[in-house]
Amino acid sequence: MIEDxxxxxxxxxxxxQYCADSLPLPPKPIIQIHPEAKLLIAGQAPGQKAHDMGRPFDDLSGDRLRDWLGITKDVFYDAEQVAIVPMGFCFPGNSFFKNGKSASNKSGDLPPRPECAIQWREDLLSQLSKIELTIVLGAYAQDYHLGCSGKVTEQVKKWSFWLEQGKLALPHPSPRNNRWLKQNPWFEVDVLPILKARVKTLLQVSVG
Incomplete structure (x- = not known):
């Protein structure tokens, strides 16, 4: 019955097609889900590249995120192990999106459409009943999963508190955050080894 x-x-x-009229491109939900998954990646929304390829985090951000988790692409894209559920399932566009093409991404993508969380998120998460660790990326996911707003850095610094509750706020792995990583060396020294160890135990994989 659960599977059905x-x-x-x-x-x-x-x-x-719930918010088709509000999107710059035809709706194309990008998610990775399976009721057996134990690790949940809760991000913001797919970018245009993810929309075009039909797969999330297949870029430099994904490479860094997989390095942080200590897992390979094969494990990361195994839906029975890792669920990927952004706050918005479709590419929301950006402020430079014109004539069906992205002229520039200097400003970053627009916020995730709120309709996804309202329409689907509670029911979907109830089906992912075996999730033991939720990785929270970005302010919108933080607001939903941690129940708090404000600067992402504040919640990343509370990593030990959130980890006890089966959650962990991370900065976005985008190359745009290289400066943040340089300004916060404690993240790689204190947080990442513990995160990798937790993921290794959870997924029973070798840490890369």
């Missing part, structure tokens, strides 16, 4: 409910819900999400 999950399959129906997944099908409805992947065919969703």
């Amino acid at each position: 409910t999950f399959t129906v819900l997944q099908s409805k999400i992947l065919s969703c």
